[in-house]
Amino acid sequence: MENRTLFGYNGRILRVNLSERDISIEEPPIDYYQRYLGGRGFIAPILLQEMPAKADPLGPDNKLVFALGPFAGMPFPGSARNSAGAKSPLTFAFGEAEAGGFWGAELKRAGFDAIVVSGVSNSPVYLRLQDGQAELRDASHLWGLEVAPAHLALQKELGDSHLRTAIIGPAGEKLVRFACILNDITHAAGRTGLGAVMGSKRLKAIAVRGKNTPPMANQEIISNLSRWMSQNFKDKAAVWKYGTGHMMEGYSLAGNLPTFNFQDGAFEGVKEITAQAVCEQFRVEMYGCYACPVRCKKRVKLDSPYPVDPIYGGPEYETLAAFGSNCGISDPRVICKAHEICNRSGMDTISAGVTLSFAMECFEKGLLNPKDTDGVELRFGNGQAMLKILELIGQKQGLGALLSEGCRMAAKQIGRQAEEFAVHVKGLEVPMHDPRLKQGMGLHYSVHPAGADHVSGVHDTLLEKGPQFEEWSTIDVSESIPSTELSPRKARLVYQFGLWRHLPNYLGLCVLVPYTAKQILEAAEAVTGWPMSYWRLMKTAERGITLAKIFNLREGFTAEDDVLPKRLGMPQRGGNLKGVTVDFGKLSEAKELYYQMLGWDERGIPTRARLVELDLPWAAKYLNNPTQKE
Amino acid sequence: MIMMKKDDSLMVTVRSFIPPHPHTEGYELGKPFAFELPKGMTLGELAEKILSKNINQMGIMAVNGKVAGKDQVLSPGDKIDFYALIDGG
Numbered sequence: 001m002e003n004r005t006l007f008g009y010n011g012r013i014l015r016v017n018l019s020e021r022d023i024s025i026e027e028p029p030i031d032y033y034q035r036y037l038g039g040r041g042f043i044a045p046i047l048l049q050e051m052p053a054k055a056d057p058l059g060p061d062n063k064l065v066f067a068l069g070p071f072a073g074m075p076f077p078g079s080a081r082n083s084a085g086a087k088s089p090l091t092f093a094f095g096e097a098e099a100g101g102f103w104g105a106e107l108k109r110a111g112f113d114a115i116v117v118s119g120v121s122n123s124p125v126y127l128r129l130q131d132g133q134a135e136l137r138d139a140s141h142l143w144g145l146e147v148a149p150a151h152l153a154l155q156k157e158l159g160d161s162h163l164r165t166a167i168i169g170p171a172g173e174k175l176v177r178f179a180c181i182l183n184d185i186t187h188a189a190g191r192t193g194l195g196a197v198m199g200s201k202r203l204k205a206i207a208v209r210g211k212n213t214p215p216m217a218n219q220e221i222i223s224n225l226s227r228w229m230s231q232n233f234k235d236k237a238a239v240w241k242y243g244t245g246h247m248m249e250g251y252s253l254a255g256n257l258p259t260f261n262f263q264d265g266a267f268e269g270v271k272e273i274t275a276q277a278v279c280e281q282f283r284v285e286m287y288g289c290y291a292c293p294v295r296c297k298k299r300v301k302l303d304s305p306y307p308v309d310p311i312y313g314g315p316e317y318e319t320l321a322a323f324g325s326n327c328g329i330s331d332p333r334v335i336c337k338a339h340e341i342c343n344r345s346g347m348d349t350i351s352a353g354v355t356l357s358f359a360m361e362c363f364e365k366g367l368l369n370p371k372d373t374d375g376v377e378l379r380f381g382n383g384q385a386m387l388k389i390l391e392l393i394g395q396k397q398g399l400g401a402l403l404s405e406g407c408r409m410a411a412k413q414i415g416r417q418a419e420e421f422a423v424h425v426k427g428l429e430v431p432m433h434d435p436r437l438k439q440g441m442g443l444h445y446s447v448h449p450a451g452a453d454h455v456s457g458v459h460d461t462l463l464e465k466g467p468q469f470e471e472w473s474t475i476d477v478s479e480s481i482p483s484t485e486l487s488p489r490k491a492r493l494v495y496q497f498g499l500w501r502h503l504p505n506y507l508g509l510c511v512l513v514p515y516t517a518k519q520i521l522e523a524a525e526a527v528t529g530w531p532m533s534y535w536r537l538m539k540t541a542e543r544g545i546t547l548a549k550i551f552n553l554r555e556g557f558t559a560e561d562d563v564l565p566k567r568l569g570m571p572q573r574g575g576n577l578k579g580v581t582v583d584f585g586k587l588s589e590a591k592e593l594y595y596q597m598l599g600w601d602e603r604g605i606p607t608r609a610r611l612v613e614l615d616l617p618w619a620a621k622y623l624n625n626p627t628q629k630e
Numbered sequence: 631m632i633m634m635k636k637d638d639s640l641m642v643t644v645r646s647f648i649p650p651h652p653h654t655e656g657y658e659l660g661k662p663f664a665f666e667l668p669k670g671m672t673l674g675e676l677a678e679k680i681l682s683k684n685i686n687q688m689g690i691m692a693v694n695g696k697v698a699g700k701d702q703v704l705s706p707g708d709k710i711d712f713y714a715l716i717d718g719g
Contacts, residue, residue: 236684238648242659247689461714
C-alpha cells in the first residue's frame with residue numbers, strides 16, 4: 001500500500017478570489033478531514049469562519065463553496081454527488097444543495113476536494129481545472145447563453161467532448177433568486193439560489209477534467225460492494241425503471257401529493273403525470289451518473305405542441321408534482337416543457353413550481369389581476385399561462401420579475417393575505433412531500449437551517465412498519481410510529497434517524513442507491529481507512545447542522561423562523577387526509593425537544609457544553625453578539 | 631371480467647411499484663399481473679407473500695383504486711396496488 005495519510009481525498013482545497021484574480025491551494029491537516037468528513041461538512045465551517053455577518057448574498061463577501069465527500073468519485077454506485085453552499089439570496093440563511101452527474105467525480109479526479117470562490121469578477125469568467133491545475137478564463141462569449149449551448153461551446157473551445165461542467169444559465173446571470181447550478185446540463189444543485197450567487201460573481205462555469213482518482217484504503221471491499229449493488233439493485237428498489245415519480249398514484253391516494261398550491265393532497269389527474277406515463281409517451285432513454293448502474297434519469301423528447309429538447313433530460317418527481325398537481329396541470333407535455341425551460345435557463349423546479357402555484361392562487365382570489373399578468377389568465381390548470389409566466393421569470397420581465405424573487409418576497413410585495421398562500425420555510429419553497437402526512441418531515445422542514453429540504457429529511461412513511469427495524473435498530477431507531485403522529489417520540493425520530501438522513505450529503509452518496517446502513521458504514525471505513533462507527537458518522541452530521549445553525553443565529557434568525565407556513569396548518573379539502581392538519585402547538589413542543597436533543601436551548605442556541613462535546617469550542621465566539629435580523 | 635380458479639382459490643390482479651424480493655413470476659414494475667391466491671386471504675397476507683423481504687418498503691395499499699387496510703379479505707377480480715411512499719429527485 002502506498003504510504004499516505006489520506007485515502008479517498010486529494011488533500012487539496014482550491015481557493016479562487018475573483019476580485020483579485022488570485023488562485024491558491026490550501027492543504028488542510030488530516031484532522032480537518034476527520035472532523036468534517038466532506039460535502040456539507042466542509043461548507044458550514046468555511047461560511048461561518050470566513051464570511052462577515054450580514055454579508056450581501058449577491059455581493060463580494062459571499063463565498064460559494066463546492067465540496068466533495070470521501071465517496072465522491074470513488075468507483076462504486078452512488079458516488080456521484082457533490083455539495084454546493086453559500087449564504088442564500090432566497091432565504092438570507094445558510095444555503096446548500098447537492099447534485100449528481102459526472103462533474104463531482106471529475107473534480108475529485110482533477111485533484112481537488114473542494115473549491116472556495118470569493119469576491120466578484122469585473123467581467124464574465126469561467127474556471128478551468130485540469131489535473132491539479134487551475135486557471136480563470138474569459139467567458140464574455142458564453143455570457144447570456146443557455147445551459148446546453150454554453151456547455152457545448154466549452155467542450156468545443158477546449159477540444160474535449162468529455163469535459164464536465166457546472167454551469168449557470170441566463171437565470172443565474174440575471175440573479176433570479178432561485179437560480180440553480182447544473183452539472184453536465186441536467187443534474188441540478190437546485191435549492192436555495194446558488195446559481196444566483198454564481199451569477200453575482202460573474203462566474204459562468206467551472207469546467208473540469210482529471211484522470212487521477214485518489215486511492216482508497218481498501219479497494220477490495222469497495223469492489224465487492226460495487227459488484228453486489230450492480231447485481232442486486234433491481235430487487236431492492238424500483239427507481240431504475242421509470243426514475244423518480246413512479247409512486248405518484250400512491251402519493252395521491254395517501255394525501256401526500258401537493259395539489260392546487262398545497263390546498264389538497266390528492267389530484268384527480270395524477271395518472272396522466274406520473275413518471276410511468278411520461279416514460280411511456282415521451283422517453284427516449286434512461287441514463288445515469290458516474291459509476292452507477294441504476295440509471296434513474298429519464299430523457300424525454302417532444303415535437304409538439306411544445307418542442308422539448310432531449311439534451312435537457314426529463315422531469316423528476318419534484319418537478320412532475322410542482323408543475324403538475326400543485327399547479328393543477330394534468331398535461332404531461334406542459335410539465336416536460338416547464339422542466340426544459342428551467343434547465344435551459346437554470347432555475348430550481350421546486351421553487352419555480354411553488355412560486356407559480358402561489359401566483360395562480362393569488363390570481364384566482366383576486367390578489368393579482370390580468371393587468372398584473374399582461375392579460376394572462378394565470379389560473380390553476382392553465383398550462384399555456386404557466387409556461388408563459390415561467391419564461392418571464394427566467395427573463396425577469398413583467399410579472400416574472402416579481403416572481404423571480406420567490407414566493408415569500410413576492411407575497412410581501414403583493415400584500416393583503418398573499419402571505420397565506422406562500423408555502424415556504426425561511427423563504428425556501430416547500431418540496432413535494434406534505435407534512436400533513438409526513439409530520440416528522442414537517443418538523444425537519446421547520447428546523448433545518450437551509451429551510452424546507454426534503455433530501456435530508458425523514459420520510460415518516462419509511463419508518464411506519466416493522467421489519468425494517470432490523471436495519472435501523474443499528475442506529476437505535478426501533479419504534480413504529482404513525483406518519484401523521486407529531487409527538488415527543490417523533491421529535492426523537494427526527495433527531496436520531498435525521499442525523500443518518502443528513503449523512504449522505506457529507507459522504508457524497510446518493511440516497512436513491514439502496515444501500516443498507518451497514519454497507520454505508522463499511523464503505524466509509526474502506527474508503528478512508530479510518531475506524532468508523534454509526535456514532536462517529538452521526539456526530540459528524542450533527543457538527544455540520546450545529547455550525548449551520550450558528551451561521552443562521554449570527555444572521556439574526558431566531559426560533560420564530562423555525563416554523564411551517566400557515567397553509568400546512570389548514571386541513572386538506574378532500575382525499576385520504578381530509579381534515580388533517582399540522583398541529584402548530586405540537587410542532588412547537590416537538591421543536592423544543594429537538595433543540596434540546598441537539599444540545600440547544602429553547603432559543604435554538606447551542607450550549608457551550610455541546611460545542612465542546614462536538615469538538616467545536618471555537619464556534620462559541622460566533623454566538624457572543626447575536627444581532628437583530630434586518 | 632371476474633376470473634375464477636379452483637373452488638378454494640381466486641384470481642386477482644396485482645400492480646406493484648415495489649419489487650418483489652425474491653422475484654415473482656409475471657411481475658413487471660408498475661404493470662398489472664394476475665395472481666392466484668387462496669380464498670380468505672387478506673391484503674396484508676398477500677403483500678407479505680409477494681413482496682417478502684421488501685415488505686418494509688410498503689407505504690400504502692389500494693384495492694380497486696381505494697385505500698385499503700391489511701385486514702381486508704380479497705375478492706375475485708380485485709385490482710390491487712402496492713406503493714412505497716418515498717420518492718424524490
